Amino acid sequence: MLSTTPAGASPAADAAYRSVSALTGAGLWDQVIDEIDGRRIRVGERWFVDWASCNYLGLDLDTEIMDAIDPQVRRWGTHPSWSRMLGSPRLYPMIEERLTALLGAPDTLVLPTISQIHLSVIPALAGKGHILMDARAHRTIYDGCVHARGLGATLRRFRTEDADHLAELLREVPPGTPALVCMDGVNSMTGNTPDLRRFAAVCRESGATLYIDDAHGFGVIGEPGPAGTIPYGLRGNAIVRHYGLDYDNIVLVGGFSKAYSSMLAFIACPTPVKEYLKVAAAPYLYSGPVPTAALATVLAGLDVNERRGEVLRAELHRKTGRILDHLAELGVRTPNVSGYPLVQVPLNNAEELPAVADRLLDRGIYVTLAPYPGVPKDEVGFRIQVTAAHTDEQVDELLATLSALGTEVLRRR
Ligand SMILES: Cc1ncc(COP(=O)(O)O)c(C=O)c1O
Structure with missing residues (x-):
């Protein structure tokens, strides 16, 4: 060192x-x-x-997941090596369709990592508008916000878990200027979630988009279940469903590198936003894809999640x-x-x-x-x-x- x-x-x-x-x-x-x-x-x-x-x-x-790798690698080779802009093996749309259904989201786009998503999608969504970031947001969110600021966005921080402070800052955004609110879902240090209903309501009142990173919640917490369900909820379909919310004004980001033990990440967003990101987000345009083994373990992980x-x-x-x-x-x-x-x-x-x-x-x-x-x-x-x-x-x-x-x-x- x-x-x-x-x-x-x-x-x-x-x-x-x-x-x-x-x-x-x-x-x-x-x-x-x-x-x-x-x-x-x-x-x-x-x-x-x-x-x-x-x-x-x-x-x-999990041996069931390990066993799923070889057949897909024999079919697709170890690494497709096209950027997604050039072509995506069928495994990609298969994952996106299943993920969209699991999350109950309008659509999903998968890219290699959450870090790449923050760096490319936050600037693409913020443009020259305003970003309000939780003062203790994950470092990778911070990096995406700082990059967006370099490209012309205005960046301000709100006190962590303080929806009133966020509301105050949103009132100062000039009318007609787009606003993006960036924060964590399940917090990577405390293990707690923000009061998402309250934050979503504050964002909706002011027309802001809430951009939320639930790296640690996806696969662990999910939609409410009948009486007797554990407090994590069902299906592991992440924080938005956990709080019984829909995706109006909410962009959810999550990944497979934690609960699913693989490498891939997603943005849950409306289809027009997905289509825009396909031409605006560098990892879709120019990054190499994740290896076939990772795509195979994601698909097998979704099967296991459904059954076990x-x-x-x-x-x-x-x-x-x-x-x-x-x-x-x-x-x-x-x-x-x-x-x-x-x-x-x-x-x-x-x-x-x-x-x-x-x-x-x-x-x-x-x-x-x-x-x-x-x-x-x-x-x-x-x-x-x-x-x-x-x-x-x-x-x-x-x-x-x-x-x-x-x-x-x-x-x-
Ligand atoms: C909250 C949060 N976001 C993003 C990441 C990074 O995810 P990825 O490895 O997909 O870039 C992590 C990883 O520790 C994380 O804890």
Whole structure:
């Protein structure tokens, strides 16, 4: 690793670099994984339980999905290599049709990644209009918004989860100017959702378009079910359906790289917007497509979701519940009030993060660290991501480790 940031790097980049350098030494950052065995990973000689994977439904380890790859690769080759503008293998429209039906959306367009979608679609939708961005939106949303600003949009931030502040800023948008509101669905750090009904209503009142990234919700949360349905809802068809909303004035972005353990992303939008994006979004025009294996695992994942999704989500909910209940019993704080499978655990003292990382590794626990400046100093800690493929014994080990750290190290509720 470099000993310093390149000349000209911003003070923020410098601070980030120093913080990450300390963690690399602690062994929970930027590691090479040598082998996996279920939810266990081997780094060098040591085995850990992986609590940093976003494979929420455990589809990365599902043999039905693995078996779906070979026949499609034999049919289509490893990689079609046309940009979508030139031609899309039939697998693409098959995925889009199924996705449109699952989401109950007017139409969908799939592109390789959410990051690419934000960088290309936010500027295309915002034009020279106004963008109102959640002040704590995911970094990839921020990058798309900054790019849009470079192309002529006006960018302002509203306080996170503050729909009143958003309404205030929307009132300041000159009449007749298009406005795009960008925010996260299930938050990648807190595991919570914004009050989407309220945000959608504020946007509709002012004629703004709500652009929402539900990378972590798609596959996990979905439409309400009958009494007795787990709080995640049914079908994993993401936040808009979860809140019982329709797609008027809402553009939903999501991806397959988390719950579906594949690589592909989508925009759910009206057909005219899709047709516009086909000529305006660089990843449709010029990016290489995702490999056939990824398209095959997406299709097989949609099959599995249809047949076994509710069972997998019930397991995910149960295992996450065990962890949240244990934290509550210990009196340890987590921002997670949703029960969704991202559990952030802040420390009492941000400076202790490298030492805590060491203690977690000693006990065979591999988590995502949340260092400053990625999160504010009072939220520095670690994030546990739960998947349906964790075993109950692995959950037991995690609970014992959380007990050992206790409220001396972990923030009290
Ligand atoms: C909220 C959110 N958006 C976007 C991304 C990036 O998704 P992709 O890998 O499809 O670019 C992530 C990944 O961590 C994320 O958490």
